[in-house]
Amino acid sequence: MRMYDIIEKKRNGGELTDEEIRFFINGFTDGTIPDYQASALMMAVWFKGMTERETVTLTEAMEKSGDTVDLSRYGSLSADKHSTGGVGDKTSLIVTPIVASLGAKIAKMSGRGLGHTGGTVDKLESIDGYKTTLTGEEFLNQVDEIGLAVIGQSGNLTPADKKLYALRDVTATVDSIPLITSSIMSKKLAAGSHNIVLDVKCGSGAFMKTPDDAETLATEMVKIGKACGRNIAAVITDMDTPLGTNIGNSLEVIEAVRVLKGEVDNDLKTVCIVLATELTSLVFGIDTAEAEKRVNEALSSGKAFEKMKQWITAQGGNAACLEDFSLFKQPKYSYDISAEKDGYISSMNTEKIGISSVILGAGRESKEDSIDFAAGIVLKKKTGDAVKKGDVLATLYTDREGSIANAEKMFLEALSISDTAPAPKPLVYKIIR
Ligand code: URA
Numbered sequence: 138m139r140m141y142d143i144i145e146k147k148r149n150g151g152e153l154t155d156e157e158i159r160f161f162i163n164g165f166t167d168g169t170i171p172d173y174q175a176s177a178l179m180m181a182v183w184f185k186g187m188t189e190r191e192t193v194t195l196t197e198a199m200e201k202s203g204d205t206v207d208l209s210r211y212g213s214l215s216a217d218k219h220s221t222g223g224v225g226d227k228t229s230l231i232v233t234p235i236v237a238s239l240g241a242k243i244a245k246m247s248g249r250g251l252g253h254t255g256g257t258v259d260k261l262e263s264i265d266g267y268k269t270t271l272t273g274e275e276f277l278n279q280v281d282e283i284g285l286a287v288i289g290q291s292g293n294l295t296p297a298d299k300k301l302y303a304l305r306d307v308t309a310t311v312d313s314i315p316l317i318t319s320s321i322m323s324k325k326l327a328a329g330s331h332n333i334v335l336d337v338k339c340g341s342g343a344f345m346k347t348p349d350d351a352e353t354l355a356t357e358m359v360k361i362g363k364a365c366g367r368n369i370a371a372v373i374t375d376m377d378t379p380l381g382t383n384i385g386n387s388l389e390v391i392e393a394v395r396v397l398k399g400e401v402d403n404d405l406k407t408v409c410i411v412l413a414t415e416l417t418s419l420v421f422g423i424d425t426a427e428a429e430k431r432v433n434e435a436l437s438s439g440k441a442f443e444k445m446k447q448w449i450t451a452q453g454g455n456a457a458c459l460e461d462f463s464l465f466k467q468p469k470y471s472y473d474i475s476a477e478k479d480g481y482i483s484s485m486n487t488e489k490i491g492i493s494s495v496i497l498g499a500g501r502e503s504k505e506d507s508i509d510f511a512a513g514i515v516l517k518k519k520t521g522d523a524v525k526k527g528d529v530l531a532t533l534y535t536d537r538e539g540s541i542a543n544a545e546k547m548f549l550e551a552l553s554i555s556d557t558a559p560a561p562k563p564l565v566y567k568i569i570r
Pocket of ligand 1: 311317318320321
């Protein structure tokens with residue numbers, strides 16, 4: 138078999154055989170197929186697409202390109218959630234303890250911030266002592282004991298995706314439905330959970346900018362997950378406005394705790410209830426009305442918050458900071474951004490708001506950068522809110538005084554203020570089961 142022929146076949150719109158796809162993934166992973174041929178194939182796929190069978194084979198070949206996690210000891214109770222990425226998206230910190238408190242087994246591997254979007258691992262590291270690396274045995278022992286552990290992606294999981302994603306990133310081939318599907322689903326399959334809920338974000342802060350594109354991606358991922366034997370649903374949620382009010386690592390942990398303690402009732406809580414309901418329904422095979430009842434009970438009884446404290450403690454974190462937020466590292470500087478005129482916030486370019494928080498130190502501008510865990514933004518007004526000239530729109534927090542002017546400029550560029558209120562938008566567009 139020759140890589141040249143595989144590239145030519147896809148370039149001409151042909152359907153690759155299982156053997157050809159496996160030949161490519163195996164050869165690319167072990168280095169015998171060079172980057173330039175892999176790039177050419179990625180571009181051919183970008184133009185010509187892939188059938189469902191090709192995408193399933195590609196996903197499974199990437200899943201098996203490295204280690205996989207065996208969660209079979211938890212039977213049908215293993216559960217995972219995945220977000221395609223957003224700004225202020227701290228849903229994993231809320232959904233996982235809710236669903237674990239109901240009896241599911243969650244052995245979760247999460248990512249770090251990427252570009253303007255935050256990552257669960259960085260958020261958890263803002264808690265003093267929290268260990269995001271555990272041995273395989275420690276990881277599963279913790280899930281045995283308390284039903285929940287969250288670590289960074291470790292070991293040799295899906296090396297084919299690691300190499301391919303890096304290549305796609307620099308060859309304009311990221312935004313292809315079969316390539317995104319196989320990239321995300323191969324990681325989810327390798328992580329081993331039987332039940333998976335995907336949160337597919339759509340809007341200015343997301344990868345998919347329109348509900349139609351998000352639906353196409355969500356439908357494809359659900360199809361592939363089912364074809365690979367998993368119980369899976371996807372929820373398409375809004376990312377045209379940051380989720381909740383807090384953006385930045387410890388700020389997001391604080392908002393998550395407030396939701397779990399019942400102190401906050403906002404868009405973040407609504408999205409978390411929908412995601413937790415879907416996952417609970419999949420894990421226990423119950424209808425969504427019953428699942429939602431259990432989810433609300435886990436929140437109102439305090440069981441979900443207790444589970445979070447148990448989880449953070451088990452992983453070495455100082456759970457006292459979840460009760461006393463002053464125990465988090467405090468920022469040196471805070472700065473209020475004020476409205477320059479009266480009106481309504483008609484839109485928030487969420488990617489720019491994410492970049493503003495990165496400028497303050499909440500994310501990395503290059504891979505080597507360190508994160509300022511206390512840096513970020515607390516929104517005082519969001520899309521649809523009325524504002525008067527001089528009202529505080531947001532407060533910025535940072536240790537880097539010199540970053541404030543740039544962050545404010547980026548934040549203000551992101552906002553549009555108009556004379557009339559914008560039409561309300563749905564928070565949850567669609568659920569694909
Ligand atoms: N996230 C991934 O993990 N892979 C993609 O291809 C796109 C987003």
